[in-house]
Amino acid sequence: MLASVASLVLSLASSAAPADFDATFTGKTLRFDYYHSGTAAEEFVSLDQVRLEGDWPGSRTHLLDGTNLGKYLFVIVDPATNQPLYSRGFASIFGEWETTGEAKKIWRTYQESLRFPEPKKSFQVVLKKRAADGSFREIYSALVDPLGRFVNRSAITPRGQGFALFESGPPPTKVDLLVLGEGYTTTEGNKFKSDVSRLVGVMFDTEPYKSHRNDFNVRAIQVPSAQSGISNPRKGVWRDSPLGLSFNAFDSDRYVLTYANSAIREIAAQLPYDALIIVFNDRKYGGGGIFNLYATCASDTEPSAYVFVHEFGHSFAGLADEYYTSQVSYETLAPEGSEPWEPNITALTDPKNVKWRDLVAPSTPIPTPWNQASFDRASLEYQDKRQKMLAEEASEDAMEALFREVKEVTTPMLQSEKYFGKVGAFEGAAYQAKGLYRPEADCIMFTRNPTTFCKVCSRAIERVIRLYAE
Numbered sequence: 001m002l003a004s005v006a007s008l009v010l011s012l013a014s015s016a017a018p019a020d021f022d023a024t025f026t027g028k029t030l031r032f033d034y035y036h037s038g039t040a041a042e043e044f045v046s047l048d049q050v051r052l053e054g055d056w057p058g059s060r061t062h063l064l065d066g067t068n069l070g071k072y073l074f075v076i077v078d079p080a081t082n083q084p085l086y087s088r089g090f091a092s093i094f095g096e097w098e099t100t101g102e103a104k105k106i107w108r109t110y111q112e113s114l115r116f117p118e119p120k121k122s123f124q125v126v127l128k129k130r131a132a133d134g135s136f137r138e139i140y141s142a143l144v145d146p147l148g149r150f151v152n153r154s155a156i157t158p159r160g161q162g163f164a165l166f167e168s169g170p171p172p173t174k175v176d177l178l179v180l181g182e183g184y185t186t187t188e189g190n191k192f193k194s195d196v197s198r199l200v201g202v203m204f205d206t207e208p209y210k211s212h213r214n215d216f217n218v219r220a221i222q223v224p225s226a227q228s229g230i231s232n233p234r235k236g237v238w239r240d241s242p243l244g245l246s247f248n249a250f251d252s253d254r255y256v257l258t259y260a261n262s263a264i265r266e267i268a269a270q271l272p273y274d275a276l277i278i279v280f281n282d283r284k285y286g287g288g289g290i291f292n293l294y295a296t297c298a299s300d301t302e303p304s305a306y307v308f309v310h311e312f313g314h315s316f317a318g319l320a321d322e323y324y325t326s327q328v329s330y331e332t333l334a335p336e337g338s339e340p341w342e343p344n345i346t347a348l349t350d351p352k353n354v355k356w357r358d359l360v361a362p363s364t365p366i367p368t369p370w371n372q373a374s375f376d377r378a379s380l381e382y383q384d385k386r387q388k389m390l391a392e393e394a395s396e397d398a399m400e401a402l403f404r405e406v407k408e409v410t411t412p413m414l415q416s417e418k419y420f421g422k423v424g425a426f427e428g429a430a431y432q433a434k435g436l437y438r439p440e441a442d443c444i445m446f447t448r449n450p451t452t453f454c455k456v457c458s459r460a461i462e463r464v465i466r467l468y469a470e
């Protein structure tokens with residue numbers, strides 16, 4: 001009697017467990033490439049190709065994404081049982097572009113990729129988009145037969161030079177971070193190596209990465225460019241570089257993205273990866289980061305290492321910018337009054353239940369008072385100066401001197417806040433001075449001053465590390 005109850009409990013437990021990896025998947029990686037087209041008002045998804053990559057580098061246990069991050073979510077479904085086999089949240093260039101002014105006027109198309117372990121049997125790809133209330137709604141689905149003739153199974157063409165910075169263990173139980181080099185010529189291979197080791201070194205001196213170094217493998221690939229540097233349209237500088245990286249994404253001077261998704265995927269597929277950072281060989285300040293896509297970072301600026309860590313916060317953990325005093329050309333936010341999905345900002349519609357409430361001490365008021373007016377005065381003065389200098393095409397050295405000045409003024413200002421170092425809800429976050437709140441007075445996602453993430457960002461990063469490393 002006792003034995004039969006025990007076996008019943010066991011069978012219930014196993015039926016609720018995620019799919020058995022080896023029974024369900026081949027162990028290879030499949031890539032679903034598609035075109036995401038539209039305007040601010042409508043969007044369409046169309047198949048490009050299904051592509052076989054190498055061994056699956058991701059987790060074999062965390063197959064379903066429970067983090068609830070991202071503007072989009074894709075789910076691989078078994079059509080025979082309608083059970084989800086694999087899912088991941090993500091954001092995309094289209095998802096940012098559709099909030100820009102240009103999307104109100106013209107149509108555009110961006111290529112995107114979904115990567116997942118290759119199922120042994122036919123499966124359904126379901127793409128969902130987050131609605132204003134925070135729930136996901138299906139926008140596209142397709143049936144794929146992995147055994148059919150329409151899966152591109154050609155070998156990945158070797159390109160460039162790949163190497164490991166450090167390896168801690170087998171890819172399925174580690175975060176596999178792949179750094180791609182852009183704008184380095186054949187004679188600048190050693191510069192790429194030293195840039196990468198410097199930037200990765202700072203990242204792993206920063207918590208929570210420092211304590212989790214053993215959860216990571218870090219590798220790099222450099223495909224040589226014909227010329228040094230990347231495209232800079234506002235200066236008339238154009239480069240036909242292998243990854244297609246350029247300044248001035250969405251007409252924002254220092255925002256660096258590439259639309260050459262296919263090129264990136266084919267180069268990256270040479271080594272195992274869960275996360276991508278592109279380091280570009282340039283003296284001009286810039287970068288970018290999109291959740292579950294990639295981060296970009298200039299190699300040769302004074303704050304390069306800071307930018308590397310900040311932008312990877314966006315692309316790896318879905319962190320929002322906590323700053324609000326400088327302008328961007330896109331809106332990544334939930335509609336007014338609804339709660340953003342990013343883990344480190346809140347609309348505070350229910351102050352008693354702020355989403356990081358377990359980190360708030362009972363003695364810290366919500367919202368948390370801080371001297372926003374004096375911080376804003378100093379920031380606006382600096383923004384005016386910066387705009388003037390940009391208009392006058394000031395040198396990178398002069399801009400960096402201004403960055404240092406701002407740091408010297410705002411660091412003591414923020415550190416003297418009564419609730420500095422405490423988790424609360426500080427008004428002013430994600431490009432809005434009012435109505436959005438950040439967790440601490442300062443954070444790597446707020447200013448260039450600190451060398452630490454706030455406790456909420458740090459915990460959000462650790463959660464994503466576990467998604468890949470367990």
Ligand SMILES: [Zn+2]
Nearest residue numbers: 443445454457
């Ligand atoms: Zn933070």
